[in-house]
Amino acid sequence: MPIIVSEPVTERGRKDARRHREKQREAIIKKLPEIIADESIITQKKGRVIKIPIRNIDLPHFRPKTGNESEGIGQGDGQPGDVIGHKPAQGQPGEPGEEPGEDYIETEVEIEEIIELMLEDLGLPQLEEKEVKELIVELGYKIGGIVKSGPWPLLDRRATAQEGMRRFWIFLETLKAETGSDEFICFSALKQAGGLLEKAIEIIKQNQLTSKESTIIPFPVFEADDLRYREIQQDTENQSNAVIIAMMDVSGSMGYMKKYLARAMLFWLVAFLRKLYRNVEVRFIIHHSTAKLVGEEDFFRTGESGGTNCHTAYELASSLIDTEYPTNRWNVYVWHFSDGEDFDPERTIEELGKLIDKGVNMIGYGEVQPDADPDWFKNKRSGLWQKFKNYFTLKETQDNGLGIAEGDKDLPLLCVRLMEREHILPALKAFLRKDRWTQ
Amino acid sequence: MKKQGVERLIQIEKRIKEIAEESGLLTTEITFEITTAQRVLEGMSYGFPVNFSHWTFGRDYEKHRTIYEHTGAGIPYEQVWNFDKPKAFLVETNPFALNVLVIAHVYGHVDFFLANRYLKHGRSFSNVAEEARNASKRFKEYEARHGQQEVEKVIDAGMSIQWHQDPDPFFEEQDEETVRERLIAFERAKLERFEDVKSKFKKSETQQEIEQIEKRLERLSTKTPPEPTYDILNYLIKKSPKPLKPWMIDVLTVIRNQARSLAPNRKTKGLDEGWATYWHVRIMRRLFEEGVITPEEHGVFNDFHSGVTRENKAGFNWYRIYLSLFENIKERWDKGQFGREYEEEKNAFKHSRWDTAAGLGNQKIFQVRSFYSDRMAVEEFFTDEFIREQQLYIWAGLPTANGDIVYVIVEDNPDVIREILKNQFTYYGVPLIRVENGNYNSQNHLLLRHVWNGYELDPKYMNATLEKINHLWGKKVFLETRVDDKDLLAMFDSERKKK
Numbered sequence: 001m002p003i004i005v006s007e008p009v010t011e012r013g014r015k016d017a018r019r020h021r022e023k024q025r026e027a028i029i030k031k032l033p034e035i036i037a038d039e040s041i042i043t044q045k046k047g048r049v050i051k052i053p054i055r056n057i058d059l060p061h062f063r064p065k066t067g068n069e070s071e072g073i074g075q076g077d078g079q080p081g082d083v084i085g086h087k088p089a090q091g092q093p094g095e096p097g098e099e100p101g102e103d104y105i106e107t108e109v110e111i112e113e114i115i116e117l118m119l120e121d122l123g124l125p126q127l128e129e130k131e132v133k134e135l136i137v138e139l140g141y142k143i144g145g146i147v148k149s150g151p152w153p154l155l156d157r158r159a160t161a162q163e164g165m166r167r168f169w170i171f172l173e174t175l176k177a178e179t180g181s182d183e184f185i186c187f188s189a190l191k192q193a194g195g196l197l198e199k200a201i202e203i204i205k206q207n208q209l210t211s212k213e214s215t216i217i218p219f220p221v222f223e224a225d226d227l228r229y230r231e232i233q234q235d236t237e238n239q240s241n242a243v244i245i246a247m248m249d250v251s252g253s254m255g256y257m258k259k260y261l262a263r264a265m266l267f268w269l270v271a272f273l274r275k276l277y278r279n280v281e282v283r284f285i286i287h288h289s290t291a292k293l294v295g296e297e298d299f300f301r302t303g304e305s306g307g308t309n310c311h312t313a314y315e316l317a318s319s320l321i322d323t324e325y326p327t328n329r330w331n332v333y334v335w336h337f338s339d340g341e342d343f344d345p346e347r348t349i350e351e352l353g354k355l356i357d358k359g360v361n362m363i364g365y366g367e368v369q370p371d372a373d374p375d376w377f378k379n380k381r382s383g384l385w386q387k388f389k390n391y392f393t394l395k396e397t398q399d400n401g402l403g404i405a406e407g408d409k410d411l412p413l414l415c416v417r418l419m420e421r422e423h424i425l426p427a428l429k430a431f432l433r434k435d436r437w438t439q
Numbered sequence: 440m441k442k443q444g445v446e447r448l449i450q451i452e453k454r455i456k457e458i459a460e461e462s463g464l465l466t467t468e469i470t471f472e473i474t475t476a477q478r479v480l481e482g483m484s485y486g487f488p489v490n491f492s493h494w495t496f497g498r499d500y501e502k503h504r505t506i507y508e509h510t511g512a513g514i515p516y517e518q519v520w521n522f523d524k525p526k527a528f529l530v531e532t533n534p535f536a537l538n539v540l541v542i543a544h545v546y547g548h549v550d551f552f553l554a555n556r557y558l559k560h561g562r563s564f565s566n567v568a569e570e571a572r573n574a575s576k577r578f579k580e581y582e583a584r585h586g587q588q589e590v591e592k593v594i595d596a597g598m599s600i601q602w603h604q605d606p607d608p609f610f611e612e613q614d615e616e617t618v619r620e621r622l623i624a625f626e627r628a629k630l631e632r633f634e635d636v637k638s639k640f641k642k643s644e645t646q647q648e649i650e651q652i653e654k655r656l657e658r659l660s661t662k663t664p665p666e667p668t669y670d671i672l673n674y675l676i677k678k679s680p681k682p683l684k685p686w687m688i689d690v691l692t693v694i695r696n697q698a699r700s701l702a703p704n705r706k707t708k709g710l711d712e713g714w715a716t717y718w719h720v721r722i723m724r725r726l727f728e729e730g731v732i733t734p735e736e737h738g739v740f741n742d743f744h745s746g747v748t749r750e751n752k753a754g755f756n757w758y759r760i761y762l763s764l765f766e767n768i769k770e771r772w773d774k775g776q777f778g779r780e781y782e783e784e785k786n787a788f789k790h791s792r793w794d795t796a797a798g799l800g801n802q803k804i805f806q807v808r809s810f811y812s813d814r815m816a817v818e819e820f821f822t823d824e825f826i827r828e829q830q831l832y833i834w835a836g837l838p839t840a841n842g843d844i845v846y847v848i849v850e851d852n853p854d855v856i857r858e859i860l861k862n863q864f865t866y867y868g869v870p871l872i873r874v875e876n877g878n879y880n881s882q883n884h885l886l887l888r889h890v891w892n893g894y895e896l897d898p899k900y901m902n903a904t905l906e907k908i909n910h911l912w913g914k915k916v917f918l919e920t921r922v923d924d925k926d927l928l929a930m931f932d933s934e935r936k937k938k
Contacts, residue, residue, distance in 0.1 A: 003449050003471040003529070005440070013481045013504065016497025019591075023494055056502070059495055060903030061599050062870050064894035070836030070844065073859065075750045075760070075829060078848050084752045084834055085846035 023057045029121050033400075035114065036428075037264060037421035115271055118428070141232050150229025159228035164220025171197050171221055179204045188213045195221035242277040242331040242361075244269060245320060247313040249338035250302045251288035257370035259300050261418045262337040265366055268428050269335065277331060283320060287313035289343075293320070310342045310384065314351035321358055332360040340367045340382025348384065349391050356412060364431060365415040388415055399426040406430070440473055440531045448535075451731055452542050458725050463805065464550035464718065469519075470526045471542065479528045480504050482518045486697060487571040488526060491578040493594050519545045521552045521561055521704065522568050536739035539732060543722035547715030554809045555711070557608060561703035567696055574693045581686045590690065596907040597691040601698035602869045603671045608703060612670070615677070619665040626656050667873040667888070671908070672698075674874045680883040681913030691911070705867050709813040713761020716748065717804075720762075753834060753846060760829060764816065767825055768807060769800035814864035817857060826853040833859065870896060872918070885912045889920035896920055905931035 028035070078084060146159050168190075174197060175186035181204055188209055193199035203209055246266055266282070273280045284299035285291055289307035293316065317334055325332055334355060342348055355363055367385055385405070388394060392413060394405040403417035404426075416427040440448075452471065459466050482488055484499035519527035527545045529538045552558045582590045605612075613621075630652050633645060659665055668674050672695045676688055683691070704711070723744075727737040748759040771777055775795030784790045807816065833850040850856070871890035879886035885908070889896060901918070909916045909931045918929045 003445065003452055003473065005445065005473045005531075011477060011481070012492055013477070013484060013497060013500030016492050016494055017501035018497065019492075019494040020498040020501065056498055057494070059595060059599050060900050060907055061602070062872055062889075062904050063868055063897050063900050064870055065897040070846075072753060072834060073755045073831060073856065074753045074834045074848070075756065075831050076752050077830060078832065080832070080848050080851055082848045083845055084848060087836070087844040087846070 020057060025117070027057060029117055032114075032118060032121065033422050033425040036118070036268060037424050111271060115275060118425075119275075119432070141234060144231045144233030146228050147231045148225065148228065150231070154230045154232070156228045156230045160222070160226060161220050163226035163228055164222045165218060167221040167223060167226055168195075168218050171195070171200070172216075175200055175204070183216065184213055185209065187216045190221075191219070195219070240276075240278040241281075241325075241329060242273050242279070242333065243281045243283060243325045244273065245283050245285060245317045245325075245332065245334045246299065247285040247287065247291070247317060247334065247336040248299060249288070249308060249310065249313075249336075249341075250286045250304050251306055251308040251341070258337075258339070258368045261368050261370065261421075261424070262366065263300055264421075264424050265337075265418070265427060266335065268424065269333070269364075269431070272428070272432060273333065281325075285313050285316050285320075287316075291316040307343050308338075308341050309344055309347075310336070310338060311344055311347040311351045314348060314355060318351065318354055318358065321355070321360070327359040332358075333362050333364070334360055335364040335366060337366045337368050338384065339369060340384045342384045342387075345384050345387040349387060352388075352413070360412060362412045362414065362431070365413070366427070367415065367417045369417065369419055385415060385417070388413070399430065402426040402430070404430050444535060445473065448529075448538060448542075451539055451726070454726065454729075454731055455539075455542050455546055455722055458722050459546040459550065459718070462718070462721065463801070464546060465553040466546065467549060467553065468524060469545060469549055470524060471529050471545070472526065473529045473531050476507065476530050476532060477504070479518050479530050480507060482528055486701060487568055488520065489575055490571045490697075491575045491594070491693070492582075493598070494591070495598065517541055517544055519548050520568060521558050521700075523562060523566075525549050525552060526568070534739050536732065536736035537743055539726065539736070540719055540723060540740050540743060543719040543726075544715045546722065547718035548711060550718070551707070551711050551714050551808055554805075555703075555707055556810060557703035557707050557812055558711075560608060561700050564696055564700050567700045570693060570696060574689075578690065578693075581690070585686065592910055593687050593690050594694065596910045597672060597694040599904050599907040600671045601694050602702065602705075602867070603669060603872060604699060604702055605669045606866070606871060608706065612673070615664060619659060619662075622665050623656060623659050626652050626659065630656075661878075663877040664874055667875050669871065669873045670695075671872065671874055671887070674877065675908070675911045678877050679912050681911065683911065687911075706812045706814070706864075709757045709761040709764075710808060710811060710816055712757045713763075713765050714808050716758050716762040717765045720744065750830075760831075761816075763829060764820055764825070765804050765807070767828075768820055769804050771800070772803035773798055773800035775799070812864070814861060817860045817864055821853075821857050821860065823853040826856055827851075831856050866892075870894065875919075879917060880915075882914065884915040884917060887916070887918045889918060891921055895922055898922070901929060902931065905929060906933075909933050 074084060076084070146156055171190055172183060172186055175181070175190060176183060178201055179186065181189075185204060186200070188211060189200040189203040190197075191213065192203055192208075192210055244266070246262075248262060270280060270282060282296070284294050284296055286294050286299060286302050287308075287310065288304050289309045289312070291309075291312035294302065313336065314334075321327065321330075321332055352363060365384075365388065367382060369382075389396065389405055392407045392411060394407050394413070394415065396403065396405045398404065400422065401419075402423040405415040407413060414430060416423070416430060418424070418427060456466055480503045481500055483503055485496045490496065517527075519525060525545075525548075527541070529541055533541075552562075578590060578594075630649065633649050663678060664674060672691060676683070676691050676695070723732070723737065723740050726732045727734070732740070748756065748762060750756060750759060773796075774793060775781065775797035776793045781790070781793055784793065807820075811819075831851070831853075832848045833856065834846050835849045836844045836846050838844055871892065872887055873890060874885070875888045876886040877883070887908075901920070905916050905918060910933075913933075915930060915932045920927050920929060
């Protein structure tokens with residue numbers, strides 16, 4: 001029979017389609033440096049959704065390069081010059097990514113998802129939200145539980161009385177069981193014995209009962225074991241607060257790129273810390289020869305001339321920590337953006353040392369030099385960078401062109417040198433390195 | 440499908456087969472399997488009824504499924520394989536009339552399979568369907584043993600070059616030693632001609648030539664491949680110094696066999712679809728006239744038929760254009776509109792009204808289905824008149840000031856359109872690339888050469904493909920090509936990339 005009804009077979013299309021989607025994810029991760037450096041993301045205030053073109057992954061193969069990708073044969077009425085179709089502009093230019101691709105669809109990806117991907121890429125997928133870095137804050141003392149021993153003034157009369165009543169009923173039952181007498185006799189005996197069980201048993205056994213009660217009026221009976229005292233405990237609270245103190249040198253020219261790099265770093269730092277802490281605050285300090293606290297707008301707008309005293313910013317950060325963000329209640333992150341020029345680096349080091357001693361979680365020093373010679377290792381280091389490096393014996397490394405300097409694990413200082421957009425991702429990676437977060 | 444429906448379909452299938460045979464179509468026993476839409480969607484994506492797992496298949500499956508589930512368009516209705524015993528799918532949830540249409544359409548395809556010389560050749564390699572079924576089990580074992588990623592890398596690499604086959608579809612494959620002996624014998628024969636001449640009479644040019652031949656002979660004794668080969672995958676399978684493990688060779692061999700058996704379908708896709716469409720129209724009309732299908736069912740058929748053959752403003756609808764081509768050829772040969780006398784008729788009126796009542800149309804279209812590929816058909820039958828009648832044009836997407844893209848007709852000159860189609864159908868977008876040397880730099884590097892045909896290679900794809908080849912070759916891979924009118928030697932080296 002040529003027509004047969006087939007048996008069901010297992011579906012493999014979905015499984016293989018899943019693998020394709022995995023590859024799309026991999027492609028997004030590869031494009032992360034581009035994606036996270038996208039300006040429209042970091043300038044956008046509300047709505048944490050961004051659009052990323054996601055292409056179908058194409059298997060590489062040799063193929064002719066065509067001058068105009070969008071060209072083809074069609075059929076129908078019309079002459080040269082006639083319009084046959086129209087496609088509205090796309091939000092993001094369709095710049096080809098690492099992976100060749102075709103007929104892509106633009107997909108909305110939430111910033112949350114991007115952060116997940118970045119964490120995954122960094123090998124930090126186990127970093128459960130709001131799990132790390134909870135602080136225990138001491139609030140003083142509080143009455144905790146009830147205990148069986150303690151100083152007399154803390155005797156809890158109510159609790160002790162309750163225990164005494166319990167004891168009374170237990171004794172009454174015991175008496176009944178021991179003597180076989182009814183409860184009125186037992187009650188009368190217990191009353192006559194003043195609450196002492198041994199004596200009451202003796203009274204009943206030897207018939208020494210003086211009077212027989214007709215109603216039972218319970219009274220508390222105490223043994224040493226029945227005394228209850230209040231317990232004093234230290235009052236603590238688990239808090240999950242973090243503050244980023246962002247400091248920027250506004251002495252020189254704050255070019256567009258400098259502002260952009262600082263802004264992008266801060267945007268992602270805040271985004272990450274929001275994943276880790278319940279409450280994240282950001283404070284802004286600008287400095288030239290003196291430092292002042294400003295709002296976000298001014299932070300990115302201000303450009304002033306004058307000398308450069310970085311230590312003034314560090315001093316201001318210190319006092320801000322002392323007054324508003326004590327490190328026993330706050331996780332403190334300090335980020336300083338500068339072009340590396342400093343009139344008095346010795347004092348800056350001194351102030352930075354004070355911050356470390358205060359127990360801040362991390363000090364980031366971002367040297368923003370968009371115009372510098374990209375050949376970083378041959379390039380002369382800035383004064384401040386060199387001073388940090390020597391004083392704290394920092395080791396210099398490079399990741400995708402980003403210069404990094406950091407000390408051993410216990411030193412909460414990270415120096416990065418940002419020269420272009422592509423440096424943002426490696427800088428964040430250096431900041432988020434696994435060993436900093438897994439305790 | 441209800442049992443009654445199946446019974447009726449079986450009866451109709453018998454009648455379709457009779458009509459097909461009466462019309463002169465070749466037939467054989469075809470297995471029609473009634474199955475789910477999902478299974479057909481898988482069939483469309485995997486190349487064979489059952490095939491090994493790969494993400495490209497999954498990607499295509501998802502695309503087909505999305506179109507099917509969300510737009511209702513793209514009803515999976517036509518899946519037939521060019522096997523010795525052809526197999527086709529019918530979808531249980533499709534309207535009855537659509538399944539009848541599929542059977543009629545499939546009979547057109549099967550005739551094409553049985554008669555067309557390219558498709559006959561496609562069946563000659565091996566029993567690919569059975570091989571694909573078995574491969575799906577073996578590859579699963581390889582995944583379990585060597586890891587999914589490792590197996591995927593080899594499949595990726597193999598598939599990236601699977602369409603690089605000899606440009607002559609009837610090329611007889613010879614092993615390297617046979618080729619070498621043939622070439623050596625050829626050079627020796629040349630040498631012998633000179634040996635008859637006494638050495639003292641030899642001219643110095645002759646002496647030079649002899650030395651050159653001797654040099655060539657010396658090189659030939661060790662050169663690999665002895666002559667350039669276009670079958671890159673075959674060369675890698677046989678000669679890779681990596682070395683390839685037996686399971687890798689198995690994977691690559693399966694991929695190569697599948698591609699070789701499917702390549703003829705790519706060369707004849709238009710004619711094949713046009714032919715099947717041409718016949719389903721006629722068979723369905725007969726079934727309606729005979730009362731085998733109801734007027735309602737014929738109406739349903741008509742809806743589907745006009746959907747499939749709808750003109751596409753921005754695409755080349757094979758079904759429509761090649762159906763029209765067969766109709767056009769039939770009409771022309773019935774009226775004798777061919778040959779020198781007709782071509783040279785200057786009077787436009789006479790030319791268009793030309794009719795010698797030759798009645799050769801049927802004979803001609805059967806001939807075309809037997810011996811032609813899509814490219815040959817374009818060259819011979821895509822006349823100026825046909826291209827104009829079909830209203831074919833070239834469009835381009837032009838960006839506007841606000842970033843929108845406007846699609847505009849840019850060309851309707853038949854000469855240009857014919858050239859573009861010819862180019863498209865010559866290598867099916869696969870540039871000619873051949874293996875020149877498997878011992879390049881005397882270090883087992885692989886040297887490939889892009890045979891220049893006027894089109895540069897897409898650089899991004901080129902580098903990515905070289906990386907895939909490098910995965911199979913294990914050593915440096917070079918490619919001679921041209922960029923901006925200059926020769927370029929591209930190279931991929933996995934060692935260097937690691938640093």
